[in-house]
Amino acid sequence: MAKAHENHREDVIGRANVEDTPELLSYYDDLEKYHTGALWTVANKIEPWEPKSQSVPVVWRYKDLREHVIRSVDLVTPEKAGRRVIYLNNPGRTDVAAAVGWIYAGLQVMNPGEVAGAHRHSASAIRFIMEGRGAYTVVDGHKMTLGGNDFVLTPNGTWHEHGVSAEGTTCLWQDGLDIPFVNAMEANFYEVHPDLNQAVGYAVDDMTKTWGNPGLTPSTGKWSHGYSPMFKYEWEPTYVALSKYAGCTEGSPFDGVMMDYVNPTTNGPVMRTMGASMQMLRAGEHTKAHRHTGSYLYHVAKGRGYSIINGKRYDWQERDIFCVPSWAWHEHVNLDDRGDACLFCLSDLPVMRALGLYREEAFADNNGHQPIL
Amino acid sequence: MAKAHENHREDVIGRANVEDTPELLSYYDDLEKYHTGALWTVANKIEPWEPKSQSVPVVWRYKDLREHVIRSVDLVTPEKAGRRVIYLNNPGRTDVAAAVGWIYAGLQVMNPGEVAGAHRHSASAIRFIMEGRGAYTVVDGHKMTLGGNDFVLTPNGTWHEHGVSAEGTTCLWQDGLDIPFVNAMEANFYEVHPDLNQAVGYAVDDMTKTWGNPGLTPSTGKWSHGYSPMFKYEWEPTYVALSKYAGCTEGSPFDGVMMDYVNPTTNGPVMRTMGASMQMLRAGEHTKAHRHTGSYLYHVAKGRGYSIINGKRYDWQERDIFCVPSWAWHEHVNLDDRGDACLFCLSDLPVMRALGLYREEAFADNNGHQPIL
């Protein structure tokens, strides 16, 4: 007797709806022998009407996590652990260790005078500073000094290492990588630097000083890599930019006053597989709801408020991290009536756009606001 | 007592190597409560030294499959099944119904006078004709007539339907789609055409007649979609092109005389998520081995021979389909000493290239040839 086979039926015109019969089950057995199957048994499963994300919305609260991150300093040595990092493990994505979608994120801690070994990999990374003084990163010989809310790139294929100067304090930061995505694409390579650490070969912060100037580019500069030469984006000019822009835009109904971090040589995303933005929610602002494809990881850079994601309220304050899965409805609220709130967002939007997979929709009812479930 | 946690240790400098202790296991329990984990327990797993594909090499032989495909005509009606398709189910990718990597493929059969209902989806598709006369495809109102080894596009978001004219014969063809990839990106949408079938609004084969001319483009033509306007690529001019090119190139040591199907408005891939090529192995040609990232599905358009994939020989002849997983060593042999063999190849190379994830390596030893295991 033929064994059972999966069969996803829908009673809708244009969709597969074939009942199992002994003859068909036997046929399915035959197909299996040749590493094949009958499409109509799985068509409705693999061609859904719309995306249903495997990720779930989560808020990772800094007040919960901070002590656990710091505890790791006592529990493991850098030599044995490589890096002391607590990673964010979305309940729907534990199989790939992702925070949301195909994006990995972690909280890392480092003491003054420490430096991690240099390595490189096909995965691309960003680092967003949360607290402490003296953090720095070296990328292909370029050293960058880092302060709170600064954002640094360590792109695909670049040698990189993170450290904290001996004069600094204990530093914590968020890492963000496309490791799950690059693994899924079966394209991840990893190398340890032959000297374990790299020599610094340029003036400190040279890439930002050279490429991070408004409307100006070095006359003799050439850049042909697929990522931004402006390796570091500092918080202070970012906040100034948002404030200036806020003075001459109505903003987006869904996102307030929002700017994308860009590769200055292309005005495109900072890296090909991950993009980042910073958005300002003005005092008391409550945005309208929309949804779009792509996976989004928010880091509260300033202020406090809440987001409603698929009809549920998630409160957040400075340093909290939360995610919005693909095609989830979401809207944001700044709970401060006097000051602004700022959200840093890391996403795979560049992938969605480059491949023609981006799509968005506004919430039509209730003046654009979701009912809270 | 703390429960067990996964822990991937490597005794290599620069890699994580932390032994479990009761204190650490208890710490891991704590982390889990907050949807987090310790990176050093999984770092070596998620940052492999090089890709190890989940897909395995397979040859799907037409002589095995043809009768089973045709049998489906008697077993299910088009109304209930949607389409009578046997899909290729790679043993390592049955969870996502993929032939290799994130690529779906199937063999479809249709009788004269039949036509499938029109629909559209975010997934992109190609169709490669195997046998029969009278097949046609309609894409956004453009009708294309199809013969053996013709290759047609039904890109992301286009209304499309396949049929066989009443004057034709039973037709079989290969479908290829990026359904698994678009699902993985959580960006797949599906719609049935409101009229179930579309009206043809243009001269037959107009897109190929308009856009498929060497070194000439319509003066008033504009095209801004992310896919080729030349929806159909015919076998005859393709074979002529390969033959001409063969007369003035040494060819690639790894691939013989190889041409990519391109979007004539960009010279880039026919679609953003999938590309296609046709390569000619000259009489008796035995290529050298190399490996690269990306997933590749070959269809033998002409001739017979074998490929060595990761040290194992896989024989093939006309109409067979076989796959080469990411980073697998492979080389090809034409067993005909007098005539050429031609391989059609569908792949996700455009994704790998667009995202900076393409990498290749030549087989260094043994004059470039793998020892057969």
Place this chain on the structure above:
Amino acid sequence: MAKAHENHREDVIGRANVEDTPELLSYYDDLEKYHTGALWTVANKIEPWEPKSQSVPVVWRYKDLREHVIRSVDLVTPEKAGRRVIYLNNPGRTDVAAAVGWIYAGLQVMNPGEVAGAHRHSASAIRFIMEGRGAYTVVDGHKMTLGGNDFVLTPNGTWHEHGVSAEGTTCLWQDGLDIPFVNAMEANFYEVHPDLNQAVGYAVDDMTKTWGNPGLTPSTGKWSHGYSPMFKYEWEPTYVALSKYAGCTEGSPFDGVMMDYVNPTTNGPVMRTMGASMQMLRAGEHTKAHRHTGSYLYHVAKGRGYSIINGKRYDWQERDIFCVPSWAWHEHVNLDDRGDACLFCLSDLPVMRALGLYREEAFADNNGHQPIL
């Protein structure tokens, strides 16, 4: 007493209208001493309401010119003359030896067995074959054989030479270059090949065989020059393309069935400073009038008819050459009621487009047809 100065007055609001006074004339004298002038005296001249071309419409009739071109063979040797060419000298552009605008054109003759010396220059050139068998051109070591209505490129900076094989017949062709433009831009360099003639280093016609295939590109091909790698565009596939395209387009009201010759790697113009197109006027077709910026030189590849340019009729037949200056009204008529007529057109349209200077206007009155003056 102050001398006279030019002064272009217009009695229109927003335009300069300053009368000469003794004080102003004296002021103008002062300004001249410092290599300056008063803008209001010349503003209306240098800021015209719309372009007024210096070129005039001309038809160069082959029946008039052919004997004179051939006569040059007896009059001068290739050694002394370099090339035996009669150039087209627009009455409004004799200062720069241009046929129209900034485009040079000439008719060249060569006997069997002759070959011109190899040279290169910053100017770009095309060659369009008019009569004879055995013509060939070598560009950077690539040899191309040429027949009637074939069109070949010798781009900016490439070594090139023209010849006729000993087995051929006397050949005549049209040259077209951007010499006047490159001179005006003060960027023209000229070099004689150190060996006087170049070695052929590739299979004959390899560039067209490699790059001139519809919807196919060599997989290992790379091309980064600013001009097309498809050095030769043959008449036969061009005519086939126009015929196919004619079957599925209404055509342009102004130009009939028109295709642009393109660089297959960009779908843009064949060279950065000059473009070319071929248009088919269907049996009895009379197009509507329009005008646009840019300078256009037509060569009648097939058929007979006339064009109305700025209200005057200019009759033409096969092998005649005529020009349409910038912003001149023009419409074309095919006088054959049974067969088509084909016009090859060389222009500086790529310059106008690249620099944002292209503009066009349809003739609004009289159902789109100019009254003949």
Place this chain on the structure above:
Amino acid sequence: MAKAHENHREDVIGRANVEDTPELLSYYDDLEKYHTGALWTVANKIEPWEPKSQSVPVVWRYKDLREHVIRSVDLVTPEKAGRRVIYLNNPGRTDVAAAVGWIYAGLQVMNPGEVAGAHRHSASAIRFIMEGRGAYTVVDGHKMTLGGNDFVLTPNGTWHEHGVSAEGTTCLWQDGLDIPFVNAMEANFYEVHPDLNQAVGYAVDDMTKTWGNPGLTPSTGKWSHGYSPMFKYEWEPTYVALSKYAGCTEGSPFDGVMMDYVNPTTNGPVMRTMGASMQMLRAGEHTKAHRHTGSYLYHVAKGRGYSIINGKRYDWQERDIFCVPSWAWHEHVNLDDRGDACLFCLSDLPVMRALGLYREEAFADNNGHQPIL
């Protein structure tokens, strides 16, 4: 008897060298009747070995010109003159009213409370502020306030008008336009604004606040014009950028520390036909000599020094303007041993680059320095 004809002979292999004979002179007469000529009589003239610019080097000294510019206020009214501008008239280019090559430049003066009428044209313009407070420019409804060394765009086709606020002081500035080039291309159109002046429709300085932020772009911003949306480039951030860049570059041997003003959406030139740069010559810096194609107009934004152009010394100080013609050798010297000097440069480099006509050469002898003639 035949009349004389021009005949440019060179006794060099590969060049035309045909002596006049009665028979040839008679032949030349015949050719003239058909609006043609013999190429060999002009080939050496129109195909020079290298460019020989019609422009000559000139320094326009501000101390000479300032009073004459201001005098125009008393001599002509804005209503009659349109604008009170003294234009720079290169002795080699008086036929086209150009300062150098195809670039027009003028010095304009305006009193507080004045505003010029709005107009638009195909020519593109820049304005570089020299002295005074309260200057502003309106471009397509966007108002920009302007201070010393600020640089503003009024691109091809945009409505624009210049004014000085009633609270300001008399203002002087340099205009720069491609009028001669657009005229040469026979593509210049001119229109007076129907309302004579435009309404301001946006927050003051919005385009610079929105687009002029380092490494950040508005998330909802789209820009598809061929020119920069950042209409104003201010002096202060430009000087800061040069100072930062100077700290991490050796600079160019020919140009010191040099940055190009760019369109932030492309990193390309601010407009398609004209580009601009600002370069810092460090204390005591003496650059090496080179030459390149293109026409360059320098404005001394800060400091004093001299340039050696084609072997002759030209001294300059703040507010002086000088030109370097195409293919002229040039090197720059900062005469201040303690402070830097800054040169603003307007050029047609974007045209040269877009059309493949840019070429440069270093001065090989004498350690890179020209002997002064």
